[in-house]
Structures are given as C-alpha cells and as structure tokens.
Amino acid sequence: MTNAAAVRPGRGRRPAADVRDAVLDAAGAMLLETGMRGFTFEKVAARAGVSKMTLYKWWPSPGALAFDAYFAATADELAFDDTHDIERDLIAQMQAFVAFLTSRDTAVIAELIGVAQTDSDLAAAFTDRYTLPRRALAVERLRKAQNAGQIRPDADLESIVDQLWGACYHRLMLPGRPLTPDLAETVVRNLLNGVGPS
Amino acid sequence: MTNAAAVRPGRGRRPAADVRDAVLDAAGAMLLETGMRGFTFEKVAARAGVSKMTLYKWWPSPGALAFDAYFAATADELAFDDTHDIERDLIAQMQAFVAFLTSRDTAVIAELIGVAQTDSDLAAAFTDRYTLPRRALAVERLRKAQNAGQIRPDADLESIVDQLWGACYHRLMLPGRPLTPDLAETVVRNLLNGVGPS
Structure with a gap:
C-alpha cells in the first residue's frame, strides 16, 4: 500500500495510515449515527476530507468499509x-x-x-x-x-x-x-x- | 367471537375454529415459504379460502396474523x-x-x-x-x-x-x-x- 492516495494538491501529503484512520473514524461515526441508510462513499469521503477515489482503492464496497469501521470503533471499547x-x-x-x-x-x-x-x-x-x-x-x-x-x-x-x-x-x-x-x-x-x- | 365470519353463501357454515385454523395454516405456510415479502391479507385469504373481511375481523394487521401463524406453526414441533x-x-x-x-x-x-x-x-x-x-x-x-x-x-x-x-x-x-x-x-x-x- 503506497500513500499516493493521500496526496492532496496544495496541502501536502498525509501519511496513508492517518488517512485510513480518518476514514474509519468518519465511517464509524456515521454508521453508529444513522446505520446503513445513506451510508455512501460520497458522504464518508466528504466527512473524512478525502477523495472518493481513495475509498475505492481501499474498500470494494460501502459495506466492507462500514464493517471495517464498525470493528475499528469497537476495538478499544x-x-x-x-x-x-x-x-x-x-x-x-x-x-x-x-x-x-x-x-x-x-x-x-x-x-x-x-x-x-x-x-x-x-x-x-x-x-x-x-x-x-x-x-x-x-x-x-x-x-x-x-x-x-x-x-x-x-x-x-x-x-x-x-x-x-x-x-x-x-x-x-x-x-x-x-x-x-x-x-x-x-x-x-x-x-x-x-x-x-x- | 361468533362464527358469523365463517358464513359463506351457498356453502354453509364452517365452525369459526376451523376457519381460524385454516387461516393460520395458510398464513404459516406462506410465511415459511416466502417471508414477509408479499405476505398480504389478500393472498392469505385466497389460499385459505376465506374472505379478506374475516381476516380483518380477527387480526389488526398482516404482521399480527403472520406471527400468530408462526407461533402456531412452531407449537407442535x-x-x-x-x-x-x-x-x-x-x-x-x-x-x-x-x-x-x-x-x-x-x-x-x-x-x-x-x-x-x-x-x-x-x-x-x-x-x-x-x-x-x-x-x-x-x-x-x-x-x-x-x-x-x-x-x-x-x-x-x-x-x-x-x-x-x-x-x-x-x-x-x-x-x-x-x-x-x-x-x-x-x-x-x-x-x-x-x-x-x-
């Protein structure tokens, strides 16, 4: 996994791990607020401040992202x-x-x-x-x-x-x-x- | 509960308990075949050979009928x-x-x-x-x-x-x-x- 997905013009690079964490945080919060209704790559990308392409590179479907995020949200607790x-x-x-x-x-x-x-x-x-x-x-x-x-x-x-x-x-x-x-x-x-x- | 609901012109009376059993049988079979999709009073009535009005008298909603039927279907087994x-x-x-x-x-x-x-x-x-x-x-x-x-x-x-x-x-x-x-x-x-x- 390169961190090329994390390049954002004019704002420099964010390490890939940071981007991934930000996406999981945003997705986990969205999921626990509203469930799967309206859970889309578009909304998660907007909330996490990343491009939709970044999500497509890492997750094959919104469901896969949702439950990775759900697992991450429960990991500490x-x-x-x-x-x-x-x-x-x-x-x-x-x-x-x-x-x-x-x-x-x-x-x-x-x-x-x-x-x-x-x-x-x-x-x-x-x-x-x-x-x-x-x-x-x-x-x-x-x-x-x-x-x-x-x-x-x-x-x-x-x-x-x-x-x-x-x-x-x-x-x-x-x-x-x-x-x-x-x-x-x-x-x-x-x-x-x-x-x-x- | 009277058995007035069981009066069917030209075919005589069926005791209310028989009608109720026929409805529960039909509804239980439908439910276990197809779930709640397409589970309607109309379809159950047709399958049980009773009028829709009969169902409305006894059950407030298709859900109520469905789960009475589900309970009845499990009772023996x-x-x-x-x-x-x-x-x-x-x-x-x-x-x-x-x-x-x-x-x-x-x-x-x-x-x-x-x-x-x-x-x-x-x-x-x-x-x-x-x-x-x-x-x-x-x-x-x-x-x-x-x-x-x-x-x-x-x-x-x-x-x-x-x-x-x-x-x-x-x-x-x-x-x-x-x-x-x-x-x-x-x-x-x-x-x-x-x-x-x-």
Whole structure:
C-alpha cells in the first residue's frame, strides 16, 4: 500500500495510515449515527476530507468499509482484559459489550444486523470484517483461560461465544426482556458455574 | 367471537375454529415459504379460502396474523417435553429448535427477524405474538425443573432462555460458525454443568 492516495494538491501529503484512520473514524461515526441508510462513499469521503477515489482503492464496497469501521470503533471499547482471572475478565468484557450496545441508539445496531439478513453482500462484509475477527479475539482469550485450567479442557470454546454474546444479541433482536447491565454478570456466572444443582 | 365470519353463501357454515385454523395454516405456510415479502391479507385469504373481511375481523394487521401463524406453526414441533429430566428435555427441545431453523430455508427466518428490526409494527407483533409466548413456555418448563431441584434455586430462568435459544439465533444471524445439530447438546451441557473447572 503506497500513500499516493493521500496526496492532496496544495496541502501536502498525509501519511496513508492517518488517512485510513480518518476514514474509519468518519465511517464509524456515521454508521453508529444513522446505520446503513445513506451510508455512501460520497458522504464518508466528504466527512473524512478525502477523495472518493481513495475509498475505492481501499474498500470494494460501502459495506466492507462500514464493517471495517464498525470493528475499528469497537476495538478499544471492547478490548479483552487479561488479568489471569477469566471470570473477572469475561464479566468486564460483557459489561463493556452491554454498555456498547445500550449507550448507542440500540435500534441502529439491531438494524445493521437486520439489513445484513436481506443483503448478501452486506452479510458477507459483516461476517468477514466484524463477526469473524471479534469471534477470534474472544476465542483467543478463552483458549488462554483453558490452557490456564480456568475452563474445562473438553469445553467447546466457540459455543461459549454464542452463549455469552449471543444471549445479549438475543435480548436486542428478540426483545422479550430488556437488555440491562446486570445481564453481563449473570450470563458469565451461569455459564462458568453451571445452573444445574451444585 | 361468533362464527358469523365463517358464513359463506351457498356453502354453509364452517365452525369459526376451523376457519381460524385454516387461516393460520395458510398464513404459516406462506410465511415459511416466502417471508414477509408479499405476505398480504389478500393472498392469505385466497389460499385459505376465506374472505379478506374475516381476516380483518380477527387480526389488526398482516404482521399480527403472520406471527400468530408462526407461533402456531412452531407449537407442535417445539412442544416442551416433560420427562422429569431437565437435561434430557432441554436437549430434545434444542435439537427440535435447531432442526426447525435448519430444515427450512434459514434465510426466511433470519429475514423475518431482520425486517422486524426496521419496522416497529412488525417488531411489536413479533414480540407479542411469538417471542413472549415462546419465552413463557420455556420459563414454565425451567421453573418446574427448578422446583424439582434440577436447577439451582437462585438461577435466573430468563437468562437461561437467552443462553440457549440466543446461542442458536446468534449462529443464524451472525454466522461466524455454522448452525449444526451438535450445538443443541453442547449448549445445554455447557450451561447445566458449567464450563469452569469441575
């Protein structure tokens, strides 16, 4: 990747990494404000102060940019702690996740997932650029805990992801009960300790 | 409710309950074939052999009819066993649920939930006529198990629902991993026994 895309006449060069960050910031903010409606290369380019050509060089579609930006927007907020105590770290992670979901207009996030169900290009971008990388980060932290003897050696780590994050998405997308902060601790304790008789 | 709506000149009366069942059957089949696209009172009425007026009397909107029909379509297939063994019954239930999701065109079910995210009337109908009644049935079976000492007395039953069914929906809607039959047993055992060190 050269930084030729970042040359702007009369204003000198911006390093490519800076340009990319500016685009992701602008795209992430737009996405979390308004969802995919009106999310276009044109609007993102204007907001980031770059040319549309720059975006076309780096991203094959608005969906690909949107979910790269979504992943970037969550990266700091949803970073995985590693205090060597998986219960504590998972509770912190789920609290951050519930806070992330509920501190925004939750309808926007539900809608992002919703529109991905009826648009296969968007679904592929969402899976490749958000779901799979987030899942990999979660499994990586769980594997460390498993190696440290804090999770049973025979436990299937992928299904743990579904039973923690999936529980929160379930309340968001099929809202039979409200998504509240206390759910974070409850789902972690349920799953680590089991809900069967002790 | 009188069965006046079921009077059809020249063809005699059909009992109201029969008419209602015929409508729910027709609507459920249509919904699972094509989703909400083209789901109209007109088409359901034609398929069920009733008048549109009959539908208007019983359902305030196509969404309300669609999700009553969806609930009715799942009622037999997803009935809760009670063999007095919650682990066995939950595994049977989750196997039936995964089979229900995957034996159809899964895109239709994901799409139903997807469109509910961007249509508030549809969302309300989905919650009232499907999500809440299904949740209540699950919690009822879990409560019996709790009373029988098969689930910890302090366990939050609502969150168990999210961690079982939500895990399956997570694979359907955010497909980082495929939704396969083995997930049914895995999620039940994970949650009942715990994934922490024994």
